[in-house]
Amino acid sequence: MDRVTAILKDPLLLAALAVLALLGLGELLSPGFARGDQIVRLLTVAAILGIVAAGQNLVILGGREGIDLSVGAVISLGAVIAGNVMSGDDAMILPALLAAGGVGFLVGIVNGLGVTVVRIPPLVMTLGMMGVVQGALVVLSRGVPSGNAAPALMAFVNQPLVAGIPGILFVWAAIAVLMAFVLRRTLFGWSVYAIGANERAAVLTGLPAGRIRTILYGLSGLFAGITGVCVIGYTGNSFISVGDQYVLPSVIAVVIGGTSLAGGSGSYTGTILGAIALVLLQSVLTTLQMEFWSRQVIFGATLLLLMLLYGRQARLRV
Amino acid sequence: MQALLDGRLWLITLGALLVLVGVNTALQPNFLDPSVLQSNLTTFLPLVLVAVGQTYVVLGGDIDLSVGAIVALVNVTTVSVIAALGGTNEAVLAGLAAGIGVGLACGLVNGLVVAVLRFQPIVTTFATGIVFSGLALRILPDAGLPVPEVFWRGYAGGAFGLPTVVIVLAAVVAVTAVVARRPFAIRLKAVGGQRAAAFQTGLAVGRLRVGAYLLSGLFAALASLCLTGETASGDPLMGQTLALSSISAVVLGGTALAGGVGGPLGSLLGALVLGMIGNVIFFAGLPFEYQTLVQGLIVLAALAGGVLVARR
């Protein structure tokens, strides 16, 4: 029994079990679900969510109720910018990536300054920023879809590059390695955990908490901008609300992966598993050929179940 | 000045609203015509109601992201019940009652899950919101199912010489005034202000938080009925933006997201300010494509200002 509790209390293990169970369930319901090419297809979808969730993960780890609700709008912005910069030209992929990532980073820095300097609650600041970026999108695109992906980018996201695996999965793997390295082996990473766990103590240890937190929001914007490029690579073109569907799933993936919404504990490894589990869950529900409404209900109920396992707040009476 | 504003941050919101009314009147000379006012109020009322309900949850230190989904679920329940019962006047009453019952039930679910099971409120109400909108799609998969004439005529019309929307607004103000003078209001602020202190004092912390979610569900249901009166039909995707807008309105009204400070009157004004910002921008003659951006910037600035003023 104690061992069962221990498993239930280790979010990484739990998320990994959820991934395996969903995979098994999918295969049971629809043979071929867990076939190699199917898994690659699912991972491609998970990669897009996983990249934006990397930024969300950092912001949440940094504590003080950190959350970035503007990522959806920034993804759309990144996609529209990238689409217009590329206009189908392979040579412009790198400039498009730089432009989308750079603009995303700047938006994130403004979020960070609002949160740290003006001390606006992150929920409110990033919500307000979402409105501003959506407005900017209307100005940029004049309300009509514009720009399209370069063929090489679409191939990179959708077609196998090496050994049947598309390039975007290598990018995701690189991001995963980078995140793990930064969080575990650099002073910056340790500082993120420190300010998330106890900001006052971090400041009294000499850490520039405000600067670190501002950078975290900047990185969240950067990842969202990059995700925008991935999204346009995945779909070929963009529209101004293409990123909206990623906002709350990015938060959920982080939470499923065991990162505490209070900050200071968690890992990107968990978030990767969380993103995969989330995509698998949606896929299994689709496979079941359920109606949309019942998929929604089961999806919501599953989230509540996950909250029951490790999203609970402390008791007032001990 | 400070003494006057102490605990009355809504006065600033009121000031902002009056300025916006002035600007709007200058831009749109017929703004103060009763019919124009009534149509504006009709547009703003749903957000006002949702924001008032949200305020109680926020005062208690929680948040309710499911209000938009509750609005949709209440709407489809009401129109379906009315249609199933044949669209008679009795059916309309039954539909209204069913809608309010559903709103309260949703609030109860949120409250129990958050306060009794102690789930983290942001993710939890997001998840219950998904469930609620799933159920809404189950009840009414596609928009449609018009309501009987008596419903929307009654909402567009009036009674006692006053438009219905004005009566609803007055009723909301009266209800918030009543709640503000109950022990519940002070205890809820204590729960949001310093939860451990409230618990040590012997307050029924869980029950108070559930009460706040019930109020939020109730007001979301009322908002839904108003929206239904306006659109005169069912829509399972109704009200999707209301959750986030209501939080903006609450913050604009001077209620701290951390809980414990503020009140529903401010949120009511905050919701009107949000609506008026949209109005003013529309009539300012800005090129169409710049309107969203300008609105976003003004709302962000207002939110930042609200936070700064609340902190002093």
Next chain:
Amino acid sequence: MPDAPDALTATGVTKRFGAVVALSDARLRVGRGEVHALLGANGCGKSTLCKIIAGTVARDSGDIRVDGEARPLASPRAAEAAGIAIFYQELSLVPQLTVAENIHLGHEPRGAGGFVDRTARDESTDHLIGRFAGVAGDTFSAKTRVADLSPDQRQITEILKVLARRPRLIIFDEATAALDRRQVDVFFSIVRDLRAEGVSSIFISHRLDEVFAVADRITVMRNGETVGDFAVAETDPEAIVREMVGDVRLGPRPGKRPAAGGEPRLVVDGVGGGRLKDVRFTARKGEILGLGGLQGQGQKRLLAGLFGAEPFTSGAVLLDGAPVAPRRPADAIRAGFGLVSGDRGRDAAFPGRSILENAAMASLVREKAHLILARRLSARFDRMLAGLKTRYAGLGAPIGSLSGGNQQKIFIARWLAARPLVLLLDDPTKGIDLGAKADFFAIIRALAETGTTVLIYSSEDADLLSLCQRVLVFNGGRITADLSGPALDAVGLTRAAYGEAA
């Protein structure tokens, strides 16, 4: 009153927090209309016992009877229904609400229709405040927001909140800590009035003179169990202290080192800010300089100012002859300051993070070690912590797995590794057992031997007497005495603290 059952009897009460045993066998018997003092060293479990009686902490086992009747006391509300009210050391006030709202929270006077009768509430509050008339300041009324009150006014509000409940048994946990003498006198007269009305009180205080002034009986606890129950009339403070401390010797005797003759390291020249006024002194290399006096006389503010956490508004600070004016802790750390706070949970711990992260952070920052070489870092801190006699499972274990004393060693290590020129200690022994305290003193002495200047504020005079050759006594934000040599003893410190400086 031999016939009346005791107001409270608790027997065999136990409580564990995870691996830590807070109470192993707590007993307490309080007669009706009795003022009963509950005493014991820090961490003996007296606060836990009180919280169990007040229903905020669940006991693991044990029997508690109120007026002879067994009670589960399953929540604060249940305790309140049994007539028990508690004054909390950690305040139970809601800062956003007014004094009147706080005092009547949960018991709002109702008028017609169940509405809160604000007039009655404010009048009854002003009436209660009237008991402290003249000693509580003029900015103190029913409509003042608690956030705007001074610490003593908050404490009085807390006392009034307890009284407004009209309980039959009141627990006062350090109720006089923030009060001045006149306020304490008023408070005592209230406690005596209550006794006359048959209300019993449990009284926790670290001021023994207060205990002997007001209590009828004393229960002494040590290491989670009750060791004795005494009538005040039949005992004396020395006997009680012996019971509290047990067989363990009092802290080590002051080292007979020569008075510091090193060069001046830290010169503080007329600094002010907050309640500090024109504070000036010089601390030498290798000196352990004590900051004494009653709590809240500006000692903490001085340390916070030197560390850049709450910068000074006037005056100057010289470190090795060069002016330093840190505007944030990072500046002070760069200049060579370190700070160890006794409030570990608030000021030092990164909860949930590993011991290594908690220990290494300051030196990483100071050395700008952007890349972390984990193996080398672990080896370094394993060596250092072994030298500090710290017990831990591994550097990867979370900081919360350590006892308070061992945690404090980690936070000392944090700064030892950063090699500060001046180490500031802000009540560092709070909540640490006597064994760990002795280790801690040895570490500080060894550090001073290497030339580091140490400034220590402690709420326990014994700490200062054990460690320091010289103590600056603070009163009202000023240094009112500079004690060293023969003048530096318990009597001298106490007299200077109460403003009777020699």
